[in-house]
Amino acid sequence: MVNSRPMFERYSIENLRRVLRNPRNLYLEFILLNGWFYRRTAPSDRLDVVSRDWDNLVILDACRYDTFARIADLPGTLERAVSPGSESWEFLEESFVDRDLHDTVYVTANPHAYKIPSGTFHRHINLLDDAWDEKLRTVTPDRVVEASLEVHEQYPNKRLVIHFMQPHYPFIGSDGTESYGGIEMHLSEEERSNYPSPWTMLLGPLSDDAERMISAYEENLRVALPHVERLLKVLNGRSVVTADHGNLLGEWTFPIPVRGYGHPKRVHHPKLLEIPWNVIEGDRRDISVDPPKDRDQIDNETVTDRLRDLGYKT
Numbered sequence: 001m002v003n004s005r006p007m008f009e010r011y012s013i014e015n016l017r018r019v020l021r022n023p024r025n026l027y028l029e030f031i032l033l034n035g036w037f038y039r040r041t042a043p044s045d046r047l048d049v050v051s052r053d054w055d056n057l058v059i060l061d062a063c064r065y066d067t068f069a070r071i072a073d074l075p076g077t078l079e080r081a082v083s084p085g086s087e088s089w090e091f092l093e094e095s096f097v098d099r100d101l102h103d104t105v106y107v108t109a110n111p112h113a114y115k116i117p118s119g120t121f122h123r124h125i126n127l128l129d130d131a132w133d134e135k136l137r138t139v140t141p142d143r144v145v146e147a148s149l150e151v152h153e154q155y156p157n158k159r160l161v162i163h164f165m166q167p168h169y170p171f172i173g174s175d176g177t178e179s180y181g182g183i184e185m186h187l188s189e190e191e192r193s194n195y196p197s198p199w200t201m202l203l204g205p206l207s208d209d210a211e212r213m214i215s216a217y218e219e220n221l222r223v224a225l226p227h228v229e230r231l232l233k234v235l236n237g238r239s240v241v242t243a244d245h246g247n248l249l250g251e252w253t254f255p256i257p258v259r260g261y262g263h264p265k266r267v268h269h270p271k272l273l274e275i276p277w278n279v280i281e282g283d284r285r286d287i288s289v290d291p292p293k294d295r296d297q298i299d300n301e302t303v304t305d306r307l308r309d310l311g312y313k314t
Contacts (some may be wrong), residue, residue, distance in 0.1 A: 006170050025202060028200070030258040031260055032264070033256060034254060034255065034256055034258065035045065035265070038253075039270075043082050045083060046082045049095045050099060054062070054159070054238050055236070055237025056159070056160045056172060056232075057239075058164070058241045058242070059161065059162065059243060060165065060166065060167065060241065060242070060276075061088065061109075061164060061167070061273065062244070062247045063167055064140075064246040065275050067218060067221060069276065071250065072221070072225055074225075074280065075232075076281065077278070077279050080274055080275070082273050082274065083245045083274075085273075086171055086264065086273060087263045088110050088112040088244050089112040089115060090245075090265065091244035092115070092196055095116065097120070099120060099189045102121055102290060103122065103159055103288065103289045103290075104159040105122055105123040105158045105160055106121045106124050106125065106160075106163070107125045107147055107148050107162050107163065107295075108129070109127045109138070109160070110165060110244075121291055122291075124150075125174055127147055132219050134238065138170045138212075141224045141227035144162065144164050144227070145227045148160065148162045148235075149231070149234055151314055159287055160164055166226060168220070169217070171219065172220060173223045176215075176216030176220055180236065184314060186264055199248075202250070215260075219297075228241060233291075237277075237283070238282055238284060239280040241278040243276055245263050246263065246271050246275060248262050248264075249271070300311070
């Protein structure tokens with residue numbers, strides 16, 4: 001939801017003091033203001049995933065189209081699609097909320113998925129508790145595959161939405177974990193609390209860390225893709241590999257010329273909306289509609305912890 005606070009509250013003396021204490025807040029504000037511009041120039045052909053034809057929808061989190069096209073070597077046909085959102089919840093809300101998807105089981109490692117109303121899917125399986133890796137602070141792609149194959153066996157006549165957390169940070173590749181640790185270690189405890197996302201630390205003047213971060217992001221995709229391929233070899237039906245949104249890697253945002261990193265909320269920059277749509281044909285399966293089952297419950301404290309670990313302010 002767009003921030004609805006009155007302007008005089010947003011631009012207060014206290015917020016000015018925060019900017020003076022940490023100039024990165026000013027860059028964040030510039031990007032937020034640029035979001036107003038992008039929302040009014042956003043393309044009209046944004047994707048409606050539910051209306052597309054698929055049996056299995058595999059979502060890679062924060063995966064740019066151009067990065068996927070250069071790195072991935074999946075079978076099938078790759079097209080460019082336009083996401084309905086620049087961050088996960090905007091994508092999930094536009095794609096799934098207020099719909100009865102009782103022919104679909106949703107398996108997810110994304111912490112925003114808890115906001116989807118109960119009863120939307122036939123079954124909603126959240127991996128943030130049982131499959132969480134405390135060391136890496138994310139759900140690794142092998143755990144997503146294991147859970148998805150179990151679900152496919154249990155619900156052979158349902159469409160599947162399978163939401164991986166990669167290439168979104170935290171970085172789980174050998175080089176990426178070293179890079180992420182390097183970025184995090186030089187922050188004070190207060191800075192870690194205020195800027196849990198390593199992308200945010202790159203805002204402002206060009207940072208020596210930018211190249212390392214981009215390399216770690218690409219490595220995260222390379223780590224995830226073999227697990228996606230393993231999954232696709234087992235699933236029958238028509239499979240699509242896509243993303244919920246992209247990721248800025250230092251592109252200039254406008255009309256205020258500021259470099260952007262990560263995936264700011266409702267900033268509809270082209271590189272945040274351009275996502276892959278890779279179709280792999282297979283023997284179709286019969287899909288049935290059945291009443292929804294209770295979704296897996298996860299307590300609020302766990303959700304808050306996962307959001308913080310994945311770089312979202314709470």
